[in-house]
Amino acid sequence: MQAPTQGTRVRSRTVSAPLPERIPPSWPDPLTAYPAVRPPYPVPAVRAARGGAPGAAADGARGATGHGRRALLLGVCCMSLFMVGLDNTIVNVGLPAIGRQLHAGVSGLQWTVAAYTITLAALLMFSGALADRIGRRTIFQVGLSLFTLGSWLCSLAPGLGWLIAFRVLQGVGGSMLNPAALGIITNTFTGPAQRARAIGVWDGVFGLSMALGPLVGGVFVGAAGWRGIFWANIPVGLAAISLTALFVPDSKAPRPRRADPVGQFLVIVMLGSLTYAIIEGPSHGWFSPEIFGFFAASAAALALLLAYEPRRAEPMIDLRFFRSVPFAGANLEAVCATAALGGFLFLSTLYLQDVRGLSALQAGLAILPMPLVMAMTAPLAGRVVARRGPRIPLVIAGAALTVSCAALSRLTGSADDSYLIISYALFGVGAGMMSSPITNGIMSGVPKTQAGMASGMNSSSRQLGQSLGVAIVGSVLAATMRGSMQAGFLHASHAGWWILAGCGYAVLLLGVVCTTRRARATAARLSW
Template structure:
């Protein structure tokens, strides 16, 4: 470090790591803006649009913990470079996709690369910024980039789709990825854990089977029939994979998923809250994009600008949530988040073809308030619900929960829309989407209830008992944290 100028080089390393987070975060919102044009260009159904999102998020959710362990064992810079290369290559191939099937395949490749970026990047930051104060500042910048990518996604997507078409949304990642690859090779130091976690390929395989078969059954259910042997078979396959994991993982010394964590109510509730909250956000973006462009006829840029109250309020409310939590605990932020998500999505069930700007600003802003308030108490619940020595593993599991919520939100809300849609999207969307908004309102209410339950004295006692079951200083694992 010192040979190149320690402070300046550390800043560049932080910028490179944040660029990876920016690409992954941007991808979660920018692609949604392009969905209507993707559907029109590739002549795909609602299910095809769902797979465009789910093909990426399912792989990301499945591989996060595996990638984090691989970074610790093989080397964080090595895994980071591989992730950057795969994500950049996948983005370029997505922009060239001749059909929906190829687009989904290339999105899977993006997801494989994306799963490697954040665990490795956070490990690099932790290693480079060794002083606690410097590390805290670096992590603060890291978290801020997540909010920035969320805010810029709808606008950047609108500009690119409106000017060069939907393929342009994938071009945005290429120059950033190439620059990050070059700077990583030149300036980022390599590091690995003194003792990396053992690989768990069997557990990893069944995690992928469980999530992929569940998503397939939910997405294809409306077209194939919910009671068809094919769909029922995929639901059963998902359950069998879960049953195998519940039996197999506790027998391993270093399992991919340590189910003992779930005896802690704050930890379990935080992960369930993450699934509910992120599923609501994913469903909101999916339905809102279709409403603004297919029903209202807005251009992609105008749709992106109309969405801005949501990410702006997220950026404002997230630090406020942290301050409230620091002064009085996580219950108030959880309640505010749950109430805001519930009220906004319930109100959006009343959308009409002529809903005015004030209605959209208020409901989108209220939704952003809830989405911003919930992230900090989720992270607090995960970290306070398990021993500090297990923070890395717990954080990786929470990151997977967030990505699982992303996958399920699009899968469930999209399937409800597809099952109820009659006629064209323009004519039938509002009626077909009604149930989807109320499902999201139910998820918002679940956030509120879980927030209250997980902050009781009984819940804290379960966390204390869980902590006592672990040894004082087990082998550390990488913290694979993805916000939002």
Template sequence: MSELSHRRRLLVLGICCMSLLIVSLDNTVLNVALPSMRADLNASLSGLQWTIDGYTVVLAALLMLMGSTADRIGRRKVFQAGLVLFTVGSLLCSLAPTLEWLVAFRMVQAVGGAMLNPVAMSIITNVFTEPRERARAIGVWGGVVGISMAAGPLVGGVLVESVGWRSIFWINLPVGLAALLLTARYVPESRAPKPRRVDLVGQLLVIALLGSLTYAIIEAPVAGPGSPRILSCAGVALVALVTLVLYEPRREEPLIDLRFFGSAPFSGATVIAVSAFAALGGFLFVNTLYLQEIRGLSALDAGVWMLPMAAMTGVCAPLSGRLVGSRGPRLPLLIAGVAMATSGVLFAGFDAEASVPLLFTGYVLFGLGFGMVNAPITNTAVSGMPRAQAGVAAAVASTSRQVGATLGVAVIGAVLAAGVHGSADVEGFAAASRGAWWIIAGCGVCVLLVGAATTGSWAARTTSRTAARLDPEAAGNQRTEGARA
């Protein structure tokens, strides 16, 4: 391609990364601000969970719909609408008078966020068509997550300490507006040649499944796991899951095309995404409360303490992208699994909270592991699949991340709530959170085992067969691409 077209591709990548930056930065900044929100809005522990999960549930529920909608009506158009909604939602969050309104406005943000990440990844996939170049672009994309993790705690700490927690949402406004203007000027419009129709029943089932399951997990410590309210929500989630599995294969154009999961790497990437982001969501939630409410650190000091983890993520994410491009996803996944599992074991088995050297080591290892895991997830999800379904494939991968983050905060927050019981010292908190850390360690083991099992030549062959079933005309080209990935 010409030098001008190369520059244009890099500019498109930069614009897409801006959207990821505001979404990722919003989450990391929010975690640092949780204790201040708790004091100002008189929120319970479950209320803090809802400020995070109210966003991630809506995001996870709508990502696949928005991915297929973008494939149908135009990716740039949906991307621009997402920027508008996310920016407006951020402004509303900064004005929220109560916790309930804050959660509601976070949901507005989530509707916009659902139009950004999977659509941006679909744009990148269609702009960077050569597998190695695309893997590097995805590595840069993953590096933005690291930048947001590194900058988020520090930026959030400064804003919370100097202005107040409401100001954390203001930083999305100029970035969102700039990305909106640049998108209109530089991002090309693209659509799938054969877009799918809306699956309204499937969409409602996904909303019912994620919403009822999350509610049951978060509220169980307060209401009791055997209460009628919790049992009813669990029943709704189970019925929705069974109905979804039975209904979707019968549709000609389903919301979730279960044939994607015939690819071992794609299925593995889904499980790994849920595991890794569950570990991240729980890790950030537990550490934020520990550093500020147990150790008594300010928001800024807490951000500084978590900087080793964020810095390692920022360093390792682009390195992981290069490794995926040159050697495939196996090595980064193995490194990620070992590092994340070891970090969890340090906290669960060796009380790392009570030892500064162990605490630092645990942060570094978790940042290393999480930095390595993101690029393989994204690249594996879209590589080898027909580019006509790029938006759907990317949306499933993004949905898996958000489902993981939702479950991580819900489950680990519930475990913590059940064990704390007023523990207000390092030793007491360490004991109460031990179960949460074992869950995080287990997530790391899952990344390791699934990564080892779903990479290699056998896995690539399953991807080729899946691509042939999804798009027989493109099977030849996609088979070559899947083998390289």
């Protein structure tokens, strides 16, 4: 029986209220950074950019969102995602040059990557709530400005400490961009089909930015040194700021979530302390008072968060979600899979340049099979999830990640190029197949009314995983490496690759356990 649509006569009366939209059970986004099944906050009617009556704002929005204008708005939002995605891979290619010129050890290189990703993980949900309350265009512009400013300052950093601080500034800006941009997209493309196509373009841009990152990074490092990798964001950011001011309407949530400063502070302490303890443990000693104190601070912040959040009427993190096995499992899968990705990029760039002696551009070209295969397999994973469910793609993803990392643990200084290409391409299969089933598990594991908060939590899980992957693998590298980077890297990296293989195996096991009928029943029992 065909469902009635708006305006259809049903039993002599007109159904005037719009029917709820059906969201696809999954949508292929090449990296989970930012799940694109639903926006991480309610989607309101457009309001005036600079005040005015709500009715006039709506009329202006309708007049300002013709086909060409909507395409322009989508392009502006995709520019922000392109910058954030590019930064996930472009910086890794410059790590060896940063280490040489700024006299940074392994821990310094870890912080160069983790300072950005851990800031994203800690602030994503807070930034989404801030955009709801203040206005999405306003927060989007602030995020663009901070990210562009941070990129410019990174290119001028006189030392490692300054570079890490400016990477944090980039992370603050990046945490504002994606929640606000998704709100702008979903507020502009109101029809289900239009929104699905727009989100598909959004996902494709992220995959493109990931694929181009190593190559673009190699070009900039070869032409202008490591500082050049941060210049790539500046013209894109300035163009996006100008276009946003001219063409993007503002919007707010009619009933924005209340701010949770206590919960946000506890999340920052928990993630920051844990990351510091893992990265600095090898140099200070794992049982030193300083490292023990940071581990204790992280554990205490977690305990306080678990005690505090259930008492709030509008918690930043609704812990009831984790009663759903599919939801809890999908978040663990996201952490493990992105930890493998972060560790892969970290180890691969150091190996290719410091052991094989490749230039930055050659290293970028050598890594290219991974993101290219990832971008090609992600749409296939989405189709499989839609027809057969998430289990098969998760098993394939976990198996591919495990086998690839196990193969890379056997690398030598003169490994055959075909061996590298096959191993990197196999990792790309795992990275591409993981995103859609994880998103499906998140969205199907909680009531649809809670989809926004759930997707925001999943985004944070993905950024957390990437941070932990770099922190853990780098710490193992620092603890076991003897002598120079070139002489001691191969032996020390073997343990790191096996840790990443374990992350892949965890994805495989979770994919089997968390997709059973009994597991799905735990999600059905949730109610709000």
